Amino acid sequence: MKRIIEIISLAAVLMAFASCENGNSMRERLNYVSECNHADTVFTETWLTRVDSLVNYFNHHGNANEKMMAYYLKARVHHDMGEAPIALEVYQKATEVADTTKDDCDLHTLAAIYGQMADLFHGQYLPDDEMKALKMAERYAYRNMDTLAAITAYRLRSNVYFLRNDTDSMLHVIDRSVELYRQHGGENIAAQILILPISIYLQRGQYQKAWENMQVFEHQSGFFDDNGIIQQGKELYYYYKGLYALSQNKMDEAITLFRKTLSGGFMEAGYKGLLAAYENKHNPDSIAKYARLFANANDDSYRGVEQDIIHKTSALYNFNRQQRLAEENLRKARNSRMLVAIITLLGLMTIAIVYKKAKNKAKEEKERLTHEYETSINKLNMAKDSLRLSNYDYETKNRKMESEIQELKASIKEANQEKNMLGENMNKLQQQLLELTEEQEEMFSQHKDEIKNKETEIVQWQDKARELERLIQNKGMDAEAKFKESAIFRKFEVRSQTKHVLVPPDDKDWMELTKAFRTHFIRYYAFISQHHLPVNQLRLCMLIRLGFNNEQIRILMDKDTQQVYRLKKLANLSLFGSRDASTLEANLKPYYL
Secondary structure, three states, X not given: OHHHHHHHHHHHHHHHHHHHHHHHHHHHHHHHXXXXXXXXXXXXXXXXXXXXHHHHHHHHHOOHHHHHHHHHHHHHXXXXXXXXXXXXXXXXXXXXXXXXXXXXXXXXXXXXXHXXXXXXXXXXXXXXXXXXXXXXXXXXXXXXXXXXXXHHXXXXXHHHHHHOOOHXXXXXXXXXXXXXXXXXXXXXXXXXXXXXXXXXXHHXXXXXXXXXXXXXXXXXXXXXXXXXOEOOOOOHHHHHHXXXXXXOOOHHHHHHHHHHXXXXXXXXXXXXXXXXXXHHHOOHHHHHHHHHHHHHHHHHHHHHHHHHHHHHHHHHHHHHHHHHHHHHHHHHHHHHXXXXXXXXXXXXXXXXXXXXXXXXXXXXXXXXXXXXXXXXXXXXXXXXXXXXXXXXXXXXXXXXXXXXXXXXXXXXXXXXXXXXXXXXXXXXXXXXXXXXXXXXXXXXXXXXXXXXXHHHHHHHHHHHHHHHXXXXXXXXXXXXXXXXXXXXXXXXXXXXXXXXXXXXXXXXXXXXXXXXXXXXXXXXXXXXXXXXXOXXXXXXXXXXXXXXXXXXXXXXXXXXXXXXXHHHHHHHHHHHOOOOHHHHHHHHHHHOO
Protein backbone atom coordinates (compact mmCIF):
# COMPACT_ATOMS: atom_id res chain seq x y z
CA MET A 1 0.00 0.00 0.00
CA LYS A 2 2.79 2.37 0.93
CA ARG A 3 4.48 1.60 -2.37
CA ILE A 4 1.34 2.45 -4.35
CA ILE A 5 1.03 5.78 -2.50
CA GLU A 6 4.66 6.63 -3.34
CA ILE A 7 4.05 5.81 -7.02
CA ILE A 8 0.94 7.99 -7.15
CA SER A 9 2.71 10.86 -5.38
CA LEU A 10 5.62 10.75 -7.81
CA ALA A 11 3.19 10.65 -10.74
CA ALA A 12 1.42 13.72 -9.39
CA VAL A 13 4.74 15.58 -9.03
CA LEU A 14 5.80 14.70 -12.57
CA MET A 15 2.41 15.70 -13.97
CA ALA A 16 2.57 19.01 -12.08
CA PHE A 17 6.06 19.67 -13.45
CA ALA A 18 4.92 18.87 -16.98
CA SER A 19 1.87 21.06 -16.47
CA CYS A 20 4.12 23.95 -15.32
CA GLU A 21 6.37 23.58 -18.34
CA ASN A 22 3.33 23.33 -20.63
CA GLY A 23 1.78 26.35 -18.89
CA ASN A 24 4.80 28.52 -19.71
CA SER A 25 4.67 27.39 -23.33
CA MET A 26 0.94 28.09 -23.60
CA ARG A 27 1.34 31.54 -22.06
CA GLU A 28 4.01 32.34 -24.63
CA ARG A 29 1.60 31.27 -27.39
CA LEU A 30 -1.18 33.36 -25.85
CA ASN A 31 1.11 36.42 -25.73
CA TYR A 32 2.21 35.83 -29.34
CA VAL A 33 -1.36 35.70 -30.70
CA SER A 34 -2.25 38.74 -28.57
CA GLU A 35 0.67 40.69 -30.05
CA CYS A 36 -0.44 39.68 -33.57
CA ASN A 37 -3.91 40.98 -32.74
CA HIS A 38 -2.45 44.32 -31.52
CA ALA A 39 -0.50 44.51 -34.80
CA ASP A 40 -3.83 44.36 -36.73
CA THR A 41 -3.07 40.93 -38.20
CA VAL A 42 -5.93 39.70 -40.41
CA PHE A 43 -6.63 36.25 -38.99
CA THR A 44 -7.53 33.39 -41.34
CA GLU A 45 -8.80 29.83 -40.91
CA THR A 46 -5.23 28.61 -40.31
CA TRP A 47 -5.32 30.31 -36.87
CA LEU A 48 -8.35 28.34 -35.63
CA THR A 49 -6.39 25.31 -34.41
CA ARG A 50 -4.05 27.55 -32.44
CA VAL A 51 -6.75 29.61 -30.71
CA ASP A 52 -8.85 26.48 -30.01
CA SER A 53 -5.89 24.94 -28.19
CA LEU A 54 -5.48 28.13 -26.15
CA VAL A 55 -9.15 28.10 -25.14
CA ASN A 56 -9.04 24.40 -24.22
CA TYR A 57 -5.92 24.85 -22.07
CA PHE A 58 -6.69 28.12 -20.25
CA ASN A 59 -10.31 27.16 -19.69
CA HIS A 60 -8.98 24.50 -17.28
CA HIS A 61 -5.59 25.88 -16.17
CA GLY A 62 -5.71 29.65 -16.54
CA ASN A 63 -6.85 32.52 -14.36
CA ALA A 64 -9.81 34.73 -15.25
CA ASN A 65 -7.75 37.17 -17.36
CA GLU A 66 -6.09 34.36 -19.33
CA LYS A 67 -9.43 32.67 -19.99
CA MET A 68 -10.92 35.95 -21.17
CA MET A 69 -7.96 36.65 -23.45
CA ALA A 70 -8.08 33.15 -24.99
CA TYR A 71 -11.81 33.46 -25.78
CA TYR A 72 -11.29 37.02 -27.05
CA LEU A 73 -8.57 35.94 -29.50
CA LYS A 74 -10.70 33.05 -30.75
CA ALA A 75 -13.58 35.47 -31.35
CA ARG A 76 -11.21 37.80 -33.24
CA VAL A 77 -10.27 34.97 -35.61
CA HIS A 78 -13.95 34.19 -36.36
CA HIS A 79 -14.58 37.94 -36.64
CA ASP A 80 -11.91 38.34 -39.34
CA MET A 81 -13.22 35.23 -41.11
CA GLY A 82 -16.66 36.89 -41.38
CA GLU A 83 -18.35 34.38 -39.08
CA ALA A 84 -20.28 36.98 -37.08
CA PRO A 85 -22.65 34.64 -35.15
CA ILE A 86 -19.78 32.44 -33.91
CA ALA A 87 -17.69 35.49 -33.07
CA LEU A 88 -20.53 37.02 -31.04
CA GLU A 89 -21.06 33.78 -29.14
CA VAL A 90 -17.35 33.53 -28.25
CA TYR A 91 -17.16 37.26 -27.35
CA GLN A 92 -20.08 36.68 -24.96
CA LYS A 93 -18.25 33.71 -23.42
CA ALA A 94 -15.17 35.92 -22.92
CA THR A 95 -17.25 38.44 -20.94
CA GLU A 96 -18.73 35.65 -18.81
CA VAL A 97 -15.36 34.26 -17.68
CA ALA A 98 -14.03 37.73 -16.74
CA ASP A 99 -13.92 38.36 -12.98
CA THR A 100 -14.73 42.06 -12.62
CA THR A 101 -14.74 41.82 -8.80
CA LYS A 102 -10.94 41.48 -8.68
CA ASP A 103 -8.60 44.45 -8.70
CA ASP A 104 -6.36 42.86 -11.34
CA CYS A 105 -9.19 42.29 -13.85
CA ASP A 106 -8.02 43.15 -17.39
CA LEU A 107 -10.55 45.94 -17.92
CA HIS A 108 -8.81 47.15 -21.09
CA THR A 109 -9.41 43.83 -22.87
CA LEU A 110 -12.97 43.61 -21.48
CA ALA A 111 -13.81 47.06 -22.88
CA ALA A 112 -12.28 46.04 -26.24
CA ILE A 113 -14.46 42.90 -26.32
CA TYR A 114 -17.66 44.92 -25.89
CA GLY A 115 -16.43 47.32 -28.56
CA GLN A 116 -15.93 44.43 -31.01
CA MET A 117 -19.38 43.07 -30.15
CA ALA A 118 -20.88 46.48 -30.87
CA ASP A 119 -19.21 46.50 -34.28
CA LEU A 120 -20.69 43.10 -35.14
CA PHE A 121 -24.15 44.09 -33.89
CA HIS A 122 -23.98 47.18 -36.12
CA GLY A 123 -23.15 45.01 -39.13
CA GLN A 124 -26.10 42.75 -38.26
CA TYR A 125 -28.45 45.80 -38.04
CA LEU A 126 -29.18 45.16 -34.36
CA PRO A 127 -29.18 48.69 -32.85
CA ASP A 128 -30.51 47.71 -29.41
CA ASP A 129 -27.80 45.08 -28.89
CA GLU A 130 -25.21 47.48 -30.25
CA MET A 131 -26.25 50.16 -27.73
CA LYS A 132 -25.96 47.71 -24.80
CA ALA A 133 -22.48 46.64 -25.91
CA LEU A 134 -21.31 50.25 -26.31
CA LYS A 135 -22.54 51.18 -22.83
CA MET A 136 -20.62 48.25 -21.34
CA ALA A 137 -17.48 49.24 -23.30
CA GLU A 138 -17.81 52.81 -22.02
CA ARG A 139 -18.35 51.61 -18.44
CA TYR A 140 -15.24 49.41 -18.31
CA ALA A 141 -13.10 51.98 -20.12
CA TYR A 142 -13.96 54.51 -17.39
CA ARG A 143 -13.18 51.91 -14.69
CA ASN A 144 -9.82 51.36 -16.40
CA MET A 145 -9.15 55.15 -16.24
CA ASP A 146 -9.01 55.20 -20.07
CA THR A 147 -11.05 58.35 -20.61
CA LEU A 148 -10.44 58.71 -24.36
CA ALA A 149 -11.54 55.10 -24.99
CA ALA A 150 -14.69 55.72 -22.91
CA ILE A 151 -15.50 58.88 -24.90
CA THR A 152 -15.00 56.94 -28.14
CA ALA A 153 -17.46 54.26 -26.97
CA TYR A 154 -19.97 57.00 -26.16
CA ARG A 155 -19.40 58.66 -29.57
CA LEU A 156 -20.14 55.38 -31.37
CA ARG A 157 -23.72 55.61 -30.10
CA SER A 158 -24.22 57.82 -33.17
CA ASN A 159 -24.00 54.59 -35.24
CA VAL A 160 -26.99 53.23 -33.32
CA TYR A 161 -29.01 56.37 -33.99
CA PHE A 162 -27.97 56.17 -37.64
CA LEU A 163 -29.62 52.73 -37.89
CA ARG A 164 -32.68 54.23 -36.20
CA ASN A 165 -32.60 57.28 -38.53
CA ASP A 166 -32.61 59.56 -35.46
CA THR A 167 -30.54 62.54 -36.64
CA ASP A 168 -31.32 64.69 -33.59
CA SER A 169 -29.82 62.09 -31.26
CA MET A 170 -26.87 61.67 -33.61
CA LEU A 171 -26.12 65.40 -33.41
CA HIS A 172 -26.49 65.41 -29.61
CA VAL A 173 -24.03 62.52 -29.21
CA ILE A 174 -21.48 64.08 -31.60
CA ASP A 175 -21.72 67.53 -29.94
CA ARG A 176 -21.25 66.01 -26.47
CA SER A 177 -18.35 63.85 -27.73
CA VAL A 178 -16.62 66.89 -29.26
CA GLU A 179 -16.93 68.70 -25.92
CA LEU A 180 -15.51 65.71 -23.99
CA TYR A 181 -12.62 65.17 -26.41
CA ARG A 182 -11.59 68.82 -26.12
CA GLN A 183 -11.74 68.68 -22.31
CA HIS A 184 -9.29 65.75 -22.29
CA GLY A 185 -6.75 66.91 -24.90
CA GLY A 186 -8.28 65.23 -27.97
CA GLU A 187 -8.77 68.37 -30.10
CA ASN A 188 -7.83 66.61 -33.36
CA ILE A 189 -10.20 63.69 -32.67
CA ALA A 190 -12.96 66.20 -31.84
CA ALA A 191 -12.43 67.80 -35.26
CA GLN A 192 -12.25 64.47 -37.10
CA ILE A 193 -15.76 63.36 -36.03
CA LEU A 194 -17.43 66.54 -37.38
CA ILE A 195 -17.96 64.94 -40.81
CA LEU A 196 -21.27 63.46 -39.58
CA PRO A 197 -22.83 66.75 -38.35
CA ILE A 198 -21.60 68.42 -41.55
CA SER A 199 -23.61 65.97 -43.65
CA ILE A 200 -26.70 66.38 -41.45
CA TYR A 201 -26.56 70.20 -41.49
CA LEU A 202 -26.24 70.13 -45.30
CA GLN A 203 -29.27 67.83 -45.57
CA ARG A 204 -31.28 70.20 -43.35
CA GLY A 205 -30.14 73.30 -45.24
CA GLN A 206 -28.33 74.72 -42.18
CA TYR A 207 -25.42 75.92 -44.33
CA GLN A 208 -23.90 78.33 -41.79
CA LYS A 209 -23.49 75.56 -39.20
CA ALA A 210 -22.18 73.23 -41.89
CA TRP A 211 -19.58 75.86 -42.92
CA GLU A 212 -18.46 76.44 -39.29
CA ASN A 213 -17.92 72.72 -38.75
CA MET A 214 -16.09 72.43 -42.10
CA GLN A 215 -13.61 75.13 -41.02
CA VAL A 216 -12.83 73.27 -37.79
CA PHE A 217 -12.58 69.95 -39.68
CA GLU A 218 -10.12 71.33 -42.24
CA HIS A 219 -7.87 73.18 -39.76
CA GLN A 220 -7.82 70.87 -36.71
CA SER A 221 -8.45 67.28 -37.88
CA GLY A 222 -4.91 66.70 -39.16
CA PHE A 223 -6.31 65.07 -42.34
CA PHE A 224 -5.00 67.81 -44.65
CA ASP A 225 -1.44 68.61 -45.80
CA ASP A 226 0.06 72.08 -46.17
CA ASN A 227 -1.54 72.42 -49.63
CA GLY A 228 -5.01 71.66 -48.27
CA ILE A 229 -5.18 68.17 -49.84
CA ILE A 230 -7.00 65.56 -47.75
CA GLN A 231 -5.52 62.15 -46.91
CA GLN A 232 -6.09 59.34 -49.38
CA GLY A 233 -9.24 57.39 -48.61
CA LYS A 234 -11.07 60.37 -47.08
CA GLU A 235 -12.03 62.09 -50.36
CA LEU A 236 -15.76 61.65 -49.57
CA TYR A 237 -15.41 64.96 -47.69
CA TYR A 238 -15.09 66.70 -51.08
CA TYR A 239 -18.67 65.56 -51.82
CA TYR A 240 -19.99 67.43 -48.75
CA LYS A 241 -17.82 70.44 -49.50
CA GLY A 242 -19.17 70.37 -53.07
CA LEU A 243 -22.75 70.35 -51.74
CA TYR A 244 -21.93 73.46 -49.69
CA ALA A 245 -20.40 75.18 -52.75
CA LEU A 246 -23.52 74.23 -54.69
CA SER A 247 -25.69 75.88 -52.01
CA GLN A 248 -23.65 79.08 -52.46
CA ASN A 249 -24.10 78.99 -56.29
CA LYS A 250 -20.36 78.29 -56.82
CA MET A 251 -20.97 75.84 -59.65
CA ASP A 252 -17.44 75.52 -61.02
CA GLU A 253 -15.97 74.97 -57.53
CA ALA A 254 -18.67 72.37 -56.79
CA ILE A 255 -17.97 70.47 -60.03
CA THR A 256 -14.21 70.45 -59.24
CA LEU A 257 -14.89 69.07 -55.76
CA PHE A 258 -17.26 66.34 -57.07
CA ARG A 259 -14.57 65.26 -59.55
CA LYS A 260 -12.10 65.00 -56.65
CA THR A 261 -14.67 62.76 -54.95
CA LEU A 262 -14.63 60.51 -58.03
CA SER A 263 -10.80 60.42 -58.06
CA GLY A 264 -10.91 59.07 -54.51
CA GLY A 265 -13.07 56.12 -55.60
CA PHE A 266 -16.40 57.36 -54.17
CA MET A 267 -18.25 56.91 -57.48
CA GLU A 268 -21.85 57.02 -56.29
CA ALA A 269 -21.38 60.24 -54.28
CA GLY A 270 -19.30 61.86 -57.04
CA TYR A 271 -21.79 61.15 -59.82
CA LYS A 272 -24.67 62.16 -57.58
CA GLY A 273 -23.01 65.52 -56.90
CA LEU A 274 -22.22 66.14 -60.59
CA LEU A 275 -25.81 65.30 -61.50
CA ALA A 276 -27.06 67.89 -59.00
CA ALA A 277 -24.58 70.50 -60.29
CA TYR A 278 -25.56 70.13 -63.93
CA GLU A 279 -29.24 70.12 -63.00
CA ASN A 280 -28.65 73.57 -61.46
CA LYS A 281 -26.85 74.64 -64.66
CA HIS A 282 -29.71 73.23 -66.81
CA ASN A 283 -27.32 71.25 -69.02
CA PRO A 284 -29.44 68.38 -70.53
CA ASP A 285 -26.53 66.44 -72.04
CA SER A 286 -24.53 66.39 -68.80
CA ILE A 287 -27.68 65.64 -66.81
CA ALA A 288 -28.37 62.58 -68.95
CA LYS A 289 -24.73 61.47 -68.78
CA TYR A 290 -24.36 61.71 -64.99
CA ALA A 291 -27.85 60.36 -64.33
CA ARG A 292 -26.81 57.18 -66.14
CA LEU A 293 -23.44 57.00 -64.37
CA PHE A 294 -25.10 57.64 -60.99
CA ALA A 295 -27.64 54.88 -61.66
CA ASN A 296 -24.84 52.43 -62.53
CA ALA A 297 -22.88 53.36 -59.41
CA ASN A 298 -26.02 52.99 -57.34
CA ASP A 299 -26.59 49.51 -58.80
CA ASP A 300 -23.00 48.53 -57.96
CA SER A 301 -23.53 49.75 -54.40
CA TYR A 302 -26.75 47.75 -54.15
CA ARG A 303 -25.02 44.63 -55.41
CA GLY A 304 -22.35 45.17 -52.73
CA VAL A 305 -25.02 45.33 -50.04
CA GLU A 306 -26.69 42.26 -51.50
CA GLN A 307 -23.41 40.33 -51.45
CA ASP A 308 -22.92 41.40 -47.82
CA ILE A 309 -26.33 39.96 -46.95
CA ILE A 310 -25.43 36.70 -48.72
CA HIS A 311 -22.13 36.61 -46.80
CA LYS A 312 -23.96 37.04 -43.48
CA THR A 313 -26.39 34.23 -44.45
CA SER A 314 -23.41 32.04 -45.29
CA ALA A 315 -21.92 32.85 -41.91
CA LEU A 316 -25.10 31.60 -40.22
CA TYR A 317 -24.84 28.38 -42.23
CA ASN A 318 -21.20 27.98 -41.20
CA PHE A 319 -22.22 28.51 -37.58
CA ASN A 320 -24.67 25.59 -37.74
CA ARG A 321 -22.03 23.47 -39.44
CA GLN A 322 -19.58 24.28 -36.66
CA GLN A 323 -22.13 23.14 -34.06
CA ARG A 324 -22.49 19.79 -35.79
CA LEU A 325 -18.72 19.37 -35.94
CA ALA A 326 -18.49 20.16 -32.23
CA GLU A 327 -21.01 17.43 -31.39
CA GLU A 328 -19.09 14.93 -33.51
CA ASN A 329 -15.83 15.88 -31.80
CA LEU A 330 -17.50 15.36 -28.41
CA ARG A 331 -18.51 11.82 -29.41
CA LYS A 332 -14.97 11.06 -30.55
CA ALA A 333 -13.63 12.39 -27.27
CA ARG A 334 -15.82 10.02 -25.30
CA ASN A 335 -14.59 7.07 -27.36
CA SER A 336 -10.99 8.05 -26.74
CA ARG A 337 -11.29 8.13 -22.93
CA MET A 338 -10.73 4.38 -22.63
CA LEU A 339 -7.57 4.65 -24.70
CA VAL A 340 -6.36 7.47 -22.49
CA ALA A 341 -7.00 5.36 -19.37
CA ILE A 342 -4.94 2.48 -20.75
CA ILE A 343 -2.09 4.81 -21.71
CA THR A 344 -2.23 6.39 -18.24
CA LEU A 345 -1.93 2.97 -16.55
CA LEU A 346 1.11 2.08 -18.65
CA GLY A 347 2.56 5.47 -17.83
CA LEU A 348 2.13 4.90 -14.10
CA MET A 349 3.92 1.58 -14.33
CA THR A 350 6.79 3.25 -16.15
CA ILE A 351 6.84 6.00 -13.54
CA ALA A 352 7.08 3.42 -10.75
CA ILE A 353 10.22 1.94 -12.28
CA VAL A 354 11.74 5.36 -12.87
CA TYR A 355 10.81 6.40 -9.32
CA LYS A 356 12.65 3.48 -7.76
CA LYS A 357 15.83 4.32 -9.65
CA ALA A 358 15.43 7.99 -8.85
CA LYS A 359 14.95 7.18 -5.14
CA ASN A 360 18.24 5.27 -4.96
CA LYS A 361 20.01 8.02 -6.84
CA ALA A 362 18.47 10.63 -4.55
CA LYS A 363 19.76 8.72 -1.49
CA GLU A 364 23.31 8.75 -2.87
CA GLU A 365 22.96 12.42 -3.75
CA LYS A 366 21.70 13.18 -0.25
CA GLU A 367 24.74 11.52 1.33
CA ARG A 368 27.06 13.44 -0.99
CA LEU A 369 25.33 16.76 -0.22
CA THR A 370 25.47 16.00 3.53
CA HIS A 371 29.23 15.50 3.35
CA GLU A 372 29.64 18.71 1.33
CA TYR A 373 27.45 20.56 3.81
CA GLU A 374 29.54 19.44 6.80
CA THR A 375 32.73 20.40 4.97
CA SER A 376 31.28 23.83 4.17
CA ILE A 377 30.28 24.34 7.82
CA ASN A 378 33.85 23.61 8.96
CA LYS A 379 35.25 26.06 6.42
CA LEU A 380 32.71 28.66 7.50
CA ASN A 381 33.73 28.30 11.17
CA MET A 382 37.38 28.72 10.21
CA ALA A 383 36.50 31.81 8.21
CA LYS A 384 34.63 33.23 11.22
CA ASP A 385 37.68 32.73 13.48
CA SER A 386 39.87 34.45 10.89
CA LEU A 387 37.38 37.32 10.67
CA ARG A 388 37.44 37.78 14.48
CA LEU A 389 41.24 38.05 14.42
CA SER A 390 41.08 40.51 11.56
CA ASN A 391 38.54 42.64 13.45
CA TYR A 392 40.80 42.66 16.52
CA ASP A 393 43.81 43.76 14.44
CA TYR A 394 41.69 46.43 12.78
CA GLU A 395 40.50 47.83 16.12
CA THR A 396 44.08 47.89 17.46
CA LYS A 397 45.37 49.71 14.38
CA ASN A 398 42.41 52.09 14.49
CA ARG A 399 43.17 53.07 18.12
CA LYS A 400 46.82 53.59 17.22
CA MET A 401 45.89 55.78 14.25
CA GLU A 402 43.56 57.88 16.43
CA SER A 403 46.42 58.42 18.90
CA GLU A 404 48.75 59.46 16.07
CA ILE A 405 46.11 61.86 14.73
CA GLN A 406 45.78 63.53 18.15
CA GLU A 407 49.57 63.91 18.37
CA LEU A 408 49.65 65.33 14.84
CA LYS A 409 46.93 67.85 15.70
CA ALA A 410 48.93 68.95 18.75
CA SER A 411 52.08 69.35 16.61
CA ILE A 412 50.12 71.36 14.04
CA LYS A 413 48.77 73.62 16.78
CA GLU A 414 52.28 74.14 18.18
CA ALA A 415 53.69 74.84 14.71
CA ASN A 416 50.96 77.38 14.04
CA GLN A 417 51.75 79.14 17.32
CA GLU A 418 55.48 79.25 16.45
CA LYS A 419 54.62 80.53 13.02
CA ASN A 420 52.51 83.32 14.50
CA MET A 421 55.33 84.27 16.90
CA LEU A 422 57.85 84.32 14.06
CA GLY A 423 55.51 86.55 12.09
CA GLU A 424 55.31 89.00 14.97
CA ASN A 425 59.14 89.03 15.34
CA MET A 426 59.45 89.62 11.61
CA ASN A 427 57.18 92.65 11.83
CA LYS A 428 59.19 94.01 14.79
CA LEU A 429 62.45 93.55 12.88
CA GLN A 430 61.06 95.31 9.84
CA GLN A 431 59.94 98.19 12.05
CA GLN A 432 63.37 98.33 13.67
CA LEU A 433 64.97 98.26 10.22
CA LEU A 434 62.87 101.23 9.17
CA GLU A 435 63.78 103.10 12.34
CA LEU A 436 67.47 102.32 11.88
CA THR A 437 67.34 103.52 8.29
CA GLU A 438 65.85 106.82 9.38
CA GLU A 439 68.39 107.11 12.18
CA GLN A 440 71.16 106.35 9.68
CA GLU A 441 70.13 109.20 7.45
CA GLU A 442 70.06 111.58 10.41
CA MET A 443 73.36 110.39 11.77
CA PHE A 444 74.97 110.50 8.33
CA SER A 445 74.55 114.21 8.24
CA GLN A 446 75.66 114.65 11.82
CA HIS A 447 78.21 111.94 12.36
CA LYS A 448 79.91 110.89 9.21
CA ASP A 449 82.39 108.99 11.21
CA GLU A 450 79.76 106.65 12.64
CA ILE A 451 78.16 105.78 9.26
CA LYS A 452 80.34 102.82 8.60
CA ASN A 453 79.59 101.23 11.97
CA LYS A 454 75.87 101.74 11.50
CA GLU A 455 76.01 100.20 8.04
CA THR A 456 77.60 97.16 9.59
CA GLU A 457 74.80 96.98 12.14
CA ILE A 458 72.21 97.27 9.37
CA VAL A 459 73.80 94.41 7.47
CA GLN A 460 73.73 92.35 10.64
CA TRP A 461 70.06 93.11 11.20
CA GLN A 462 69.30 92.26 7.56
CA ASP A 463 71.07 88.93 8.02
CA LYS A 464 68.96 88.29 11.12
CA ALA A 465 65.81 89.19 9.16
CA ARG A 466 66.74 86.77 6.37
CA GLU A 467 67.51 84.10 8.95
CA LEU A 468 64.07 84.61 10.52
CA GLU A 469 62.41 84.46 7.11
CA ARG A 470 64.32 81.25 6.36
CA LEU A 471 63.19 79.82 9.70
CA ILE A 472 59.57 80.69 8.82
CA GLN A 473 59.90 78.99 5.46
CA ASN A 474 61.51 75.94 7.06
CA LYS A 475 58.67 75.77 9.57
CA GLY A 476 56.21 75.86 6.65
CA MET A 477 58.16 73.19 4.82
CA ASP A 478 58.28 71.08 7.98
CA ALA A 479 54.49 71.41 8.31
CA GLU A 480 54.08 70.40 4.69
CA ALA A 481 56.40 67.44 5.18
CA LYS A 482 54.43 66.35 8.25
CA PHE A 483 51.17 66.66 6.26
CA LYS A 484 52.55 64.44 3.48
CA GLU A 485 53.33 61.81 6.11
CA SER A 486 49.71 61.77 7.26
CA ALA A 487 47.45 58.77 6.62
CA ILE A 488 44.96 60.70 4.50
CA PHE A 489 47.67 62.09 2.20
CA ARG A 490 49.19 58.62 1.82
CA LYS A 491 45.74 57.24 0.94
CA PHE A 492 45.35 59.81 -1.84
CA GLU A 493 48.93 59.31 -2.99
CA VAL A 494 48.50 55.52 -3.27
CA ARG A 495 45.22 55.83 -5.15
CA SER A 496 46.67 58.42 -7.54
CA GLN A 497 49.44 55.98 -8.56
CA THR A 498 47.02 53.14 -9.45
CA LYS A 499 45.84 53.67 -13.01
CA HIS A 500 43.12 51.04 -12.87
CA VAL A 501 41.42 52.03 -9.62
CA LEU A 502 37.72 51.29 -9.87
CA VAL A 503 36.74 53.08 -6.62
CA PRO A 504 38.01 56.71 -6.32
CA PRO A 505 38.10 58.55 -2.95
CA ASP A 506 34.61 58.93 -1.54
CA ASP A 507 33.05 62.02 0.10
CA LYS A 508 34.30 60.93 3.54
CA ASP A 509 37.90 60.79 2.24
CA TRP A 510 37.57 64.25 0.67
CA MET A 511 36.14 65.69 3.90
CA GLU A 512 39.04 64.27 5.90
CA LEU A 513 41.60 65.63 3.38
CA THR A 514 39.96 69.09 3.37
CA LYS A 515 39.89 69.24 7.18
CA ALA A 516 43.60 68.41 7.43
CA PHE A 517 44.52 70.67 4.49
CA ARG A 518 42.96 73.86 5.85
CA THR A 519 44.78 73.25 9.18
CA HIS A 520 48.24 72.95 7.56
CA PHE A 521 47.93 75.46 4.69
CA ILE A 522 45.99 78.24 6.34
CA ARG A 523 46.93 81.16 4.09
CA TYR A 524 46.51 79.17 0.86
CA TYR A 525 43.17 77.66 1.92
CA ALA A 526 41.89 81.08 3.05
CA PHE A 527 42.71 82.48 -0.39
CA ILE A 528 41.01 79.77 -2.48
CA SER A 529 37.98 79.47 -0.16
CA GLN A 530 37.19 83.19 -0.02
CA HIS A 531 36.21 83.08 -3.71
CA HIS A 532 33.45 80.53 -2.96
CA LEU A 533 34.65 78.03 -5.56
CA PRO A 534 32.46 74.99 -6.41
CA VAL A 535 33.51 71.75 -4.69
CA ASN A 536 35.31 70.25 -7.73
CA GLN A 537 37.33 73.45 -8.36
CA LEU A 538 38.26 73.69 -4.63
CA ARG A 539 39.43 70.06 -4.62
CA LEU A 540 41.45 70.67 -7.80
CA CYS A 541 43.33 73.62 -6.18
CA MET A 542 44.06 71.48 -3.10
CA LEU A 543 45.53 68.65 -5.23
CA ILE A 544 47.69 71.15 -7.18
CA ARG A 545 49.10 72.53 -3.89
CA LEU A 546 49.88 69.00 -2.72
CA GLY A 547 51.97 68.42 -5.87
CA PHE A 548 49.77 65.95 -7.74
CA ASN A 549 50.25 66.00 -11.53
CA ASN A 550 47.48 66.09 -14.14
CA GLU A 551 47.26 62.28 -14.49
CA GLN A 552 47.05 61.81 -10.70
CA ILE A 553 44.39 64.54 -10.46
CA ARG A 554 42.39 62.86 -13.22
CA ILE A 555 42.45 59.52 -11.34
CA LEU A 556 41.65 60.99 -7.90
CA MET A 557 38.76 63.12 -9.19
CA ASP A 558 37.44 60.33 -11.46
CA LYS A 559 37.49 62.66 -14.48
CA ASP A 560 38.80 62.39 -18.01
CA THR A 561 41.60 64.64 -19.31
CA GLN A 562 39.21 67.07 -20.98
CA GLN A 563 37.17 67.47 -17.78
CA VAL A 564 40.33 68.24 -15.72
CA TYR A 565 41.36 70.82 -18.31
CA ARG A 566 37.93 72.45 -18.12
CA LEU A 567 38.07 72.55 -14.28
CA LYS A 568 41.48 74.26 -14.41
CA LYS A 569 40.14 76.81 -16.85
CA LEU A 570 37.13 77.60 -14.66
CA ALA A 571 39.22 77.81 -11.43
CA ASN A 572 41.75 80.17 -13.09
CA LEU A 573 38.88 82.34 -14.31
CA SER A 574 37.25 82.46 -10.85
CA LEU A 575 40.51 83.19 -8.94
CA PHE A 576 42.55 85.32 -11.36
CA GLY A 577 40.20 86.27 -14.21
CA SER A 578 42.25 84.22 -16.72
CA ARG A 579 40.75 81.75 -19.17
CA ASP A 580 44.08 79.92 -19.70
CA ALA A 581 44.13 76.56 -17.88
CA SER A 582 47.92 76.22 -18.20
CA THR A 583 48.71 79.27 -15.99
CA LEU A 584 46.66 78.21 -12.98
CA GLU A 585 49.54 76.54 -11.09
CA ALA A 586 51.89 79.49 -11.64
CA ASN A 587 49.21 81.92 -10.46
CA LEU A 588 48.67 79.90 -7.27
CA LYS A 589 52.35 79.56 -6.24
CA PRO A 590 52.65 83.00 -4.55
CA TYR A 591 50.05 81.81 -2.02
CA TYR A 592 51.74 78.50 -1.12
CA LEU A 593 53.19 79.79 2.20
